[in-house]
Amino acid sequence: MIKLTQFSPCLKLILWGIIWLAYSSQLCATSNEDVHKIRYPKVVTTSLYQNQANYFIDVLKLVLERSSVNYQIEYVDIPTLAQSRSQSLINQGFYDIHWLATNSERESQLKPIRIPLYKGLLGLRIAFVNSSKANLFAKTTKLDELKNLFAGQGRDWLDTKILSFHGFKQMEASTTFALFEMLQINRIDYFPRSILEIWWEAEQPEAFGLTIDPYIALYYPEAVYFFVRNDDIELYNNVLKGLNKAIADGSFQQNFERYFGEHIERAQLHKRLIFSLSNPYIPSETPLGESRLWHELDLQTTTAD
Template sequence: MASFCALAEATSPLIVRYPLVKNVNLYKNQSAYFHELFKLALDNSGIDYKLEYVSVPSLPQSRSAKLIDQQVYDAHWMTTSSEREAALLPVRIPLLKGLLGLRVGLVRQENITLGNKVIQSSDLNNFRVGQGHDWTDTQILQANNIEVVKAASTVTLYDMLRKNRIDYLPRSVIEVQSELEVAADPDLMLEPDIALYYPQAVYFFTHPDNIRLNNAIKTGLETAIQNGQFDTLFNSYFAESLKQANMDERRIIRLRNNTLPFNTPLETKEYWYAEALLSSQKNNAG
């Protein structure tokens, strides 16, 4: 009887419930990318599946993790942490290639040359650096001995930058262009010379008991990496943001990220976009 049930599970379509977020505005590009990548992974997994959508409002990742734990839906993308990996099952392939931790800075026009005075991370303490009070990014900067002015939200931080209460606002290279468009303030611009980088992983997570789906996502992502479809999709969403940020021209200041779980696949260099940039800069310097 047990073998019959196992056979039925292996041959029947896998029902996959995925959250479809209503009223996505500021980060709709990322949301669409994760959705397409999830379907791409399932399409490359070799299994028969049926995708069903669960309509949800925009919600914090901590809430999404609880909904997976409660089996309201089966999988979603989230930034990793030791706590999250203890509660849910990650597929340890970084969906954004670490770009969430590749940060470029917003400044007022009067501070456009700020980066000329920053050679190492401690030089940032000559300026007022803003971040959210409960962001992991804030913990990372502080752990690297960078003083941080904290605020409750991204909107508040933009307002503080306008009002000269902070000088430098690091944002992910994949977030900053859309944020600038929404801000529509000609006095706010990208500082052109430096970028901060710390490895930061966004994974698909499943319920710990949903081994079949977790394995399918992993197999599908690995196959998409090998056949080039992962990079094709990634570039279709983010190549223009990277081009606009002139990453090849920036001096990248590497920071430690002690919040990463110990088994983050840092040794798999092709998973991390910024590693190629750092390697290129090292080779050029040599």
């Protein structure tokens, strides 16, 4: 056996360096083998929904931290696109997981992780109105009065289908900005938005000349889930377990309140007349009976249709 004492001090340092490099390389190789990368889309063309994007990323990080697998998020840059397009990109393997509003067709194409990430509040809507008509709904007491006015809605939105089912008059556009413009020139009468979206939308320059109605709200059950490909069973199981752990230890609720607690309070729901609508497009498997998954909403003063 050759002993290091047989070598000069300089050569000893070189030999120790070689041994350390070999050991470090082996550690890195082992570490890299244990990392499981998840490709997740990140919109790069707009800052309007950055708050929303950050929320879902933080939820995913919470979930992955509670998994026994060493996951690493790898972001895939995408433009603003319709949810139906994102659905296709998941199926094509362009990325692995994304949040989407659920419906029966989508659940037949992808695997839903049935934990509602917005706790059902995507379907709780208050409206933008033109500032010149700030009291448009001050005397509204019946749903038919609302149906006689034109709502602005987006193409490819589930909300558009729900309101159409209930007989609402609507005009559609392809973007939120276009709907802002339509309301500014009075082509539509109001533009319903989720209470989780409307407050930071109102701060955008594109919403100039618009105000948030303080009198009424619409509510219908609607769920937003993480979706994965049907064959990605491992990712499905690990995200589902992680979500349930985050709910159980309170971190999911803490993150939700950090992003949206103030928005919910600002809506002053106790002062509004809330019209409750059914959602005929929500899948029967939706866990509506699991109260721990949904925001508690007092609908005692709601007028149902």
